């Protein structure tokens with residue numbers, strides 16, 4: 001599996017249901033750069049169904065949520081020139097999450113969640129997100145992520 005920004009969060013940040021590397025019941029998302037965009041992949045299971053053949057919208061929102069905060073952390077690391085090693089990643093939480101469902105999301109394919117960094121201003125990062133299934137954009141969204149201090153959540 002590819003390495004993501006989440007692999008550089010310390011243990012107390014590793015329990016997140018969406019992206020915590022230490023949460024055995026969670027999605028364990030990995031968010032990484034793919035050129036100028038950020039990318040996360042997720043393969044839904046049959047039990048993630050909403051309407052037959054389509055992925056449950058709440059799951060899709062949470063994928064956008066965690067991909068957004070991961071993307072924001074990557075953007076802050078880049079902006080500050082931080083070389084990722086050990087557990088030194090900047091960490092962000094969700095301030096706001098906006099989701100727009102454009103068409104039903106086919107469940108029988110690996111999903112791609114792609115982020116574009118729209119703004120970095122101090123500790124605030126705005127990320128525009130597209131979620132694709134079978135190469136088609138099914139959901140779009142925007143996450144405003146806010147950097148938190150290293151001891152946040154301890």
Ligand SMILES: CCCCCCCCCCCC(=O)SCCNC(=O)CCNC(=O)[C@H](O)C(C)(C)COP(=O)(O)OP(=O)(O)OC[C@H]1O[C@@H](n2cnc3c(N)ncnc32)[C@H](O)[C@@H]1OP(=O)(O)O
Pocket residue numbers: 012013014015016018019065066069092093094095096121122123124144146147148152153154
């Ligand atoms: C170990 C832990 C687990 C962490 C788990 C691992 C990480 C993955 C996270 C996964 C995603 C989640 O589910 S996170 C969980 C859901 N989210 C939360 O519980 C967050 C709860 N909210 C908070 O703790 C706080 O409100 C913060 C940290 C978001 C912001 O507080 P703050 O740091 O005092 O922010 P503040 O200085 O006032 O504002 C800085 C800039 O951000 C903007 N801003 C502030 N809040 C918001 C907001 N809600 N929506 C839009 N924008 C906002 C302000 O306008 C300002 O912009 P400007 O004037 O400079 O332009």
